[in-house]
Amino acid sequence: MSSRLVGKFPEYRPRRLRRTPVLRQMLAETDLRPHHLILPLFVRTGSGLRKPISSMPGVFQLSVDEAVKEAQAAYNAGVPAVLLFGIPETKDEHATGAFDPKGSVQEATRALKKALPRLVVITDVCLCEYMSHGHCGIVETRANSTEILNDPTLEILGRAAASHVQAGADIVAPSDMMDGRIRAIRQALDSRGFTEAPIISYAAKFASAFYGPFREAAESAPQFGDRRSYQMHGANALEALREVAMDIEEGADMVMVKPALAYLDILWRVKSEFGYPTVAYAVSAEYSMIQAAAERGWIDRKGVLLESHYAMRRAGADLIITYAARDLAQWLSAQTP
Numbered sequence: 056m057s058s059r060l061v062g063k064f065p066e067y068r069p070r071r072l073r074r075t076p077v078l079r080q081m082l083a084e085t086d087l088r089p090h091h092l093i094l095p096l097f098v099r100t101g102s103g104l105r106k107p108i109s110s111m112p113g114v115f116q117l118s119v120d121e122a123v124k125e126a127q128a129a130y131n132a133g134v135p136a137v138l139l140f141g142i143p144e145t146k147d148e149h150a151t152g153a154f155d156p157k158g159s160v161q162e163a164t165r166a167l168k169k170a171l172p173r174l175v176v177i178t179d180v181c182l183c184e185y186m187s188h189g190h191c192g193i194v195e196t197r198a199n200s201t202e203i204l205n206d207p208t209l210e211i212l213g214r215a216a217a218s219h220v221q222a223g224a225d226i227v228a229p230s231d232m233m234d235g236r237i238r239a240i241r242q243a244l245d246s247r248g249f250t251e252a253p254i255i256s257y258a259a260k261f262a263s264a265f266y267g268p269f270r271e272a273a274e275s276a277p278q279f280g281d282r283r284s285y286q287m288h289g290a291n292a293l294e295a296l297r298e299v300a301m302d303i304e305e306g307a308d309m310v311m312v313k314p315a316l317a318y319l320d321i322l323w324r325v326k327s328e329f330g331y332p333t334v335a336y337a338v339s340a341e342y343s344m345i346q347a348a349a350e351r352g353w354i355d356r357k358g359v360l361l362e363s364h365y366a367m368r369r370a371g372a373d374l375i376i377t378y379a380a381r382d383l384a385q386w387l388s389a390q391t392p
């Protein structure tokens with residue numbers, strides 16, 4: 056800004072501000088507060104389970120009772136929302152576990168809303184965790200190729216989303232990237248009377264190596280092939296804008312960009328282009344890389360986490376889904392000028 060001003064007003068001389076801690080805070084252009092954060096949780100049925108995920112130190116697969124404790128701790132630190140991923144006991148080729156009323160996400164949703172009625176429960180709607188082959192849609196095997204069937208998948212996604220809302224979910228977040236899914240899910244919800252349940256669309260979701268640790272956590276690695284036929288190529292920005300436009304058109308209430316740090320330009324463009332409520336997902340490897348370097352003493356974990364989450368807010372994220380939500384919230388609420 057100063058260079059533009061200097062050109063326009065030759066007499067303008069920026070004064071050097073002494074950035075005392077209080078001024079630093081008073082003049083911050085971007086704020087990062089606990090209420091901007093959403094904590095992802097990996098839930099299983101049963102009780103007393105807290106299974107570490109080796110590639111994500113500090114993150115666990117949790118049984119429903121443990122998930123309630125984890126959510127409570129985050130909530131006490133000021134994190135208002137969680138995002139649930141379910142791990143079913145059995146998988147098949149039709150993802151029947153995804154809409155099972157006794158499934159892990161449905162059970163966890165009920166328990167969380169009972170224990171913490173004001174906690175915002177967001178559920179991930181996708182089929183990869185429930186499919187024996189680990190893909191996000193129905194797979195058809197032809198003579199020498201396999202295809203993901205877009206349209207038959209939509210119906211299952213709609214049923215899954217409805218079963219989450221039926222269990223008490225406040226918001227559903229479809230992450231499958233099938234075409235037309237936002238409209239299909241909106242219709243599935245509306246036709247069952249869930250007209251008030253909002254949808255966060257994973258609108259700009261890139262086919263990314265940064266999802267690696269997540270697939271260990273959610274046990275959802277594809278057994279063959281990859282997700283490049285339905286997730287976006289990292290070279291494309293305009294395509295991301297088109298995806299977002301389509302999802303808004305189909306009825307998305309918030310849009311997401313994912314991963315976050317490697318796609319800050321997309322975040323900025325999505326926010327400036329649409330001015331829509333925009334969510335960034337700091338995905339698993341973004342977390343794991345910071346954990347790994349911090350464990351070796353190579354970086355200052357707190358400093359790097361705060362700085363990178365400020366970057367997401369600066370780039371346009373209204374909300375940030377992050378595995379570090381609880382720590383960040385604790386640091387941020389302890390901050391005094």
Ligand code: PBG
Binds near residue numbers: 179230338
């Ligand atoms: C499911 C899904 C994935 C993530 C969120 N929802 C994995 C994938 O697409 O393979 C990744 C989140 C993360 O890496 O933290 N489709």
